[in-house]
Amino acid sequence: MKTQTMPTLEQAYSGTLFGSAALQQNGTSVIEIDPKELIEIEDQPFSPYPPGKLAELAESIQNNGQMTPCNVRRKDGKYYILAGRNRKRACELAGVKVRCIVEEYDDASADLVLTDTNLYQRRQLSPSELAFAFQMQKKAYLAKGGKKSTRAIADAQGQDVRTVQRYLKLTELNHGLLELVDQGRIPVAAGAELTKLSEENQEALLQYLSENPKQGVKDKDLPLLLEEGQKRNFDGSSLAQIFQAAPKSKREKKAPQPPKEQVEETEPTGKELPATSVASLLDAWSNNACLGYIQQALESLAYGESDISEILSAVQKEFDRTTVQEAQQHYENGSY
Secondary structure, eight states: OOOOOOOOOHHHHHHHHHGGGGEETTEEEEEEOOOEEEEEEEEEEEEOHHHHHHHHHHHHHHHOOOOSOOEEEEETTEEEEEEOOOHHHHHHHHHOOOEEEEEEOHHHHHHHHHHHHHHHHHHOOOOHHHHHHHHHHHHHHHHTTOOOHHHHHHHHHTOOOOHHHHHHHHHHHHHHHHHHHHTTSOOOHHHHHTTTOHHHHHHHHHHHHOOTTOOOOGGGGGGHHHHHHHHHHOOOOHHHHHHHHHHOOTTOOOOOOHHHHHHTSOOOOOOOHHHHHHHHHHHHHHHHHHHHHHHHHHHTTOOOOHHHHHHHHHHHHHHSSOOHHHHHHHHHHHHO
C-alpha cells in the first residue's frame, strides 16, 4: 500500500507547501501566493481593468475576501496567471496574498484555459477582444490536433460558425478600423467584409472616417466600397462620393408622425387622458425604440442585413397581434 507523507507542523503553518498555505475549495487545492511571484501574460486578447474599476475590486476583496481563485500555470518553477490578472492586481492593491488554483499545462492547453475562463467569466468584451480570443482558441485547437477548430469554438461559445468566422476575420482588419468596430461605428459583419480591401485602402478609409466622425460604415455601403476598392486607390474625394452614392437602407425610415388631430388632443386640457389613449399615441415611438434596441443587439452579434431585416419583420408582426401585457408575461414566464 502506498504511504502518504504528512507535512510537518512547520510546513503547515509557515506555508512552505507549494510555496504558501494549501487550502481546499470544492475538493480543489487552493494555495495563497504573494502577488509579486505571479507573472502576467502580456500577449493576450483581454484588456485589464481601468484604475477605477480595479480600485472597486480591491475594496471588495478587502471587505469580503477573494471569492474566486485565479487559474495559474506552473512552468519551470514559475507561476503564470491564465485567468485572474485583475484579481491579482486588486489583491496587490489590497495588500493581501492571491488565492490560486495551480496546474501544469502544455502551451495549447494553457491558451484554452486562458481564453475559456475569461470568455466565461467576463460579460462585457469588445469585438476585438472576442476576435483575438477566438484566434487564440483556434490556434490552440489546431495545436492539439483538432481539425474542426472553428466549429469547436462555436459549440463552446454557443455561437454559429458564421459568427465565429466573422470575428476571426476581424483580426486581419486595420487596427484603427478595428477600434471603430469596438466603438460601434462599424458593425462586426461590415468590419469582417472590409478586410477584403487592400491595406492602403483600409488606411485611406480610416483617415476619412477620422476626419468625418459622424460617418460610419453600414452594410449598405459595402457593395460600392468593395467594388470601387478593386478598381482604384481611395482618397477623401472618392470615399465621399461612395458614401453619398450608397443606396438608402430600407430600414432607414423617419419616425412616424401622429395625425394632426391626435396632436391637438394631447394638448393640456386640465383633464387626464385615458390610459388607452396615451398608450396608442406612444405605440409608434415605443415600437421604434424596441426595434432599434433589437437592431443594435443583432448588429453587435454580427448578424447580416438580410437576417436582421427578417427578424425585425417578425417582431413587427408580433406588435400587431400581441399586447404589451401579453409580451411582458411571455418574457417573464420564459427561460431567458
